[in-house]
Amino acid sequence: MIGKMVVPSKDQIVSAAERIAFGIHRTPILESAFLNGRFQTSLFFKCENFQKVGAFKSRGAVNAVFSLDDEEAKKGVATHSSGNHAQALARAAALRKIPAYIVMPDNAPRVKIDAVKGYGGIITFCRPTLEARESTLQKVVAGTGAVEIHPYDNLKVIEGQATAAMELLEEHPGLDIILCPVGGGGLLSGTALAAHYFSDTTRVIACEPAGADDAFRSFKSGKLVLSVEPKTIADGLLTSLGKITFPIIRKFVDDIVTVKEESIIESMRLIFERMKVVVEPSSAVPLAAVLENKIDVKGKRVGIILSGGNVDLSHLPWQ
Amino acid sequence: MIGKMVVPSKDQIVSAAERIAFGIHRTPILESAFLNGRFQTSLFFKCENFQKVGAFKSRGAVNAVFSLDDEEAKKGVATHSSGNHAQALARAAALRKIPAYIVMPDNAPRVKIDAVKGYGGIITFCRPTLEARESTLQKVVAGTGAVEIHPYDNLKVIEGQATAAMELLEEHPGLDIILCPVGGGGLLSGTALAAHYFSDTTRVIACEPAGADDAFRSFKSGKLVLSVEPKTIADGLLTSLGKITFPIIRKFVDDIVTVKEESIIESMRLIFERMKVVVEPSSAVPLAAVLENKIDVKGKRVGIILSGGNVDLSHLPWQ
Numbered sequence: 001m002i003g004k005m006v007v008p009s010k011d012q013i014v015s016a017a018e019r020i021a022f023g024i025h026r027t028p029i030l031e032s033a034f035l036n037g038r039f040q041t042s043l044f045f046k047c048e049n050f051q052k053v054g055a056f057k058s059r060g061a062v063n064a065v066f067s068l069d070d071e072e073a074k075k076g077v078a079t080h081s082s083g084n085h086a087q088a089l090a091r092a093a094a095l096r097k098i099p100a101y102i103v104m105p106d107n108a109p110r111v112k113i114d115a116v117k118g119y120g121g122i123i124t125f126c127r128p129t130l131e132a133r134e135s136t137l138q139k140v141v142a143g144t145g146a147v148e149i150h151p152y153d154n155l156k157v158i159e160g161q162a163t164a165a166m167e168l169l170e171e172h173p174g175l176d177i178i179l180c181p182v183g184g185g186g187l188l189s190g191t192a193l194a195a196h197y198f199s200d201t202t203r204v205i206a207c208e209p210a211g212a213d214d215a216f217r218s219f220k221s222g223k224l225v226l227s228v229e230p231k232t233i234a235d236g237l238l239t240s241l242g243k244i245t246f247p248i249i250r251k252f253v254d255d256i257v258t259v260k261e262e263s264i265i266e267s268m269r270l271i272f273e274r275m276k277v278v279v280e281p282s283s284a285v286p287l288a289a290v291l292e293n294k295i296d297v298k299g300k301r302v303g304i305i306l307s308g309g310n311v312d313l314s315h316l317p318w319q
Numbered sequence: 320m321i322g323k324m325v326v327p328s329k330d331q332i333v334s335a336a337e338r339i340a341f342g343i344h345r346t347p348i349l350e351s352a353f354l355n356g357r358f359q360t361s362l363f364f365k366c367e368n369f370q371k372v373g374a375f376k377s378r379g380a381v382n383a384v385f386s387l388d389d390e391e392a393k394k395g396v397a398t399h400s401s402g403n404h405a406q407a408l409a410r411a412a413a414l415r416k417i418p419a420y421i422v423m424p425d426n427a428p429r430v431k432i433d434a435v436k437g438y439g440g441i442i443t444f445c446r447p448t449l450e451a452r453e454s455t456l457q458k459v460v461a462g463t464g465a466v467e468i469h470p471y472d473n474l475k476v477i478e479g480q481a482t483a484a485m486e487l488l489e490e491h492p493g494l495d496i497i498l499c500p501v502g503g504g505g506l507l508s509g510t511a512l513a514a515h516y517f518s519d520t521t522r523v524i525a526c527e528p529a530g531a532d533d534a535f536r537s538f539k540s541g542k543l544v545l546s547v548e549p550k551t552i553a554d555g556l557l558t559s560l561g562k563i564t565f566p567i568i569r570k571f572v573d574d575i576v577t578v579k580e581e582s583i584i585e586s587m588r589l590i591f592e593r594m595k596v597v598v599e600p601s602s603a604v605p606l607a608a609v610l611e612n613k614i615d616v617k618g619k620r621v622g623i624i625l626s627g628g629n630v631d632l633s634h635l636p637w638q
Contacts, residue, residue, distance in 0.1 A: 028347050030369065049595045050349065269632065276368045276628035278595040309595035313588065319633060 368628030471505030
């Protein structure tokens with residue numbers, strides 16, 4: 001506890017790293033001489049696109065599932081998600097050999113449904129509204145006794161996500177800045193806490209699409225602004241901050257900047273072309289902020305978390 | 320010397336690795352649980368797509384340029400190439416602060432020309448025929464006194480390319496098989512020699528597009544068959560074997576298999592989707608051989624060299 005907030009402690013994050021080590025990748029950190037030259041800086045890309053299920057979400061999901069005691073765990077876990085968290089939770093539950101109940105909208109892409117099924121997830125479909133998703137999830141939880149694991153507003157999930165920045169700072173101590181995309185704020189909360197505990201001089205700056213700028217507006221106004229009809233190609237960043245993530249972000253994040261859609265697409269292509277890695281649009285948002293000169297990176301050492309790589313390769317946005 | 324062949328020695332390859340370490344990346348080796356499960360094997364992908372200039376060619380180019388004595392080096396180096404070797408040689412020469420004279424066909428893509436210029440290469444254009452390229456190169460060499468560095472039929476280039484498999488075997492000793500694409504045979508010669516010297520039980524199998532199967536036919540007939548009107552998407556594999564590479568390949572390579580174009584494209588997409596890395600079509604040829612069941616990999620530990628990642632992202636072949 002810090003003030004009235006519930007905040008994972010340094011020890012809890014260290015324990016999370018130990019807990020999940022068996023079930024996640026310690027992902028590589030890549031550099032690009034071209035990008036460093038172009039922006040006159042030193043960028044260190046933490047490649048969570050190489051993570052299990054292709055996204056950082058595996059960290060939080062494995063930590064949440066393996067933090068349950070046997071009694072809690074035996075009836076399984078549940079969530080509503082059509083994205084990376086659904087796959088990550090299904091996989092984490094499979095590792096523990098417990099059921100994962102996933103509520104998905106009935107218009108979810110076939111490939112996402114198949115991926116969840118591939119990890120053994122038990123899917124309940126609902127209408128594609130937030131109300132339907134939440135009420136269906138409550139019914140599933142009531143019917144199964146499963147533990148709900150929220151995609152980001154969950155302390156164990158935040159602890160898990162913190163381990164990405166923790167690894168980045170272990171390998172590159174004393175970074176001047178870490179840039180991180182923000183959607184619901186799970187990755188951002190964890191990143192800010194990792195910097196606070198393991199490298200207090202490192203500034204954490206969140207990067208958000210201008211078309212989904214609820215975190216920016218919440219941060220600047222000090223009041224939780226909900227995401228209403230967000231519009232961005234960065235489909236991992238559509239959600240609002242949560243009751244747990246917002247206070248952590250207010251206290252531990254140094255700044256939030258917004259970026260244009262064109263910059264996200266240009267940055268995504270730069271990452272494909274110059275880093276030779278496949279990223280989803282959300283991952284390109286921090287480099288877009290560098291591209292737009294929103295952050296002074298000249299001569300600094302800057303970590304960037306590439307959050308995931310699950311993108312439809314048949315419809316890349318520059319084509 | 321082995322018999323009448325000129326063959327780089329174990330010590331020469333070890334020296335090459337030391338010589339080039341300052342100027343190349345030790346590239347990561349990635350694995351995919353999905354692909355391992357699908358093919359019931361253990362695949363280890365050596366990511367030369369992350370290499371400097373985006374291809375293994377940097378290894379050979381840096382070794383060749385830095386093996387010259389000061390007297391030889393001062394007038395520069397020269398080659399004809401419109402591909403990765405051109406960029407790699409220009410960059411290696413820039414590292415040594417000597418000129419690189421690159422002969423390119425006048426229909427070379429703008430992006431390749433700009434890349435060579437970006438590394439400071441001095442370009443001479445010629446008509447897009449092999450005869451014009453060779454005669455133009457001879458004129459450039461005569462006029463400048465530069466040393467010709469052949470893209471593959473050069474012992475120092477072969478030594479350099481050998482270091483990729485050497486690193487792979489250092490990190491994964493005793494691999495059962497290494498799969499390697501073959502064009503002119505520089506990477507394949509080096510890979511076969513590295514296996515011979517550092518892991519004698521490792522079989523090396525070359526993989527070639529059926530539409531450019533000159534190495535396959537040369538290997539099977541024992542006579543050097545030239546590549547005539549090859550047709551494949553794997554544009555790095557169009558060339559014929561050389562006078563130096565062919566004898567090394569005959570003696571040290573265990574087998575050569577050919578693959579269909581559809582398999583190359585399917586494998587390339589699998590690598591993008593499942594490994595989250597960007598590869599050029601040539602890099603996908605070995606996985607295509609696994610996909611076509613041309614090689615028995617079940618239960619084995621198999622290294623695959625992803626040769627490069629320079630691909631036109633506006634025209635991916637599955638689109």
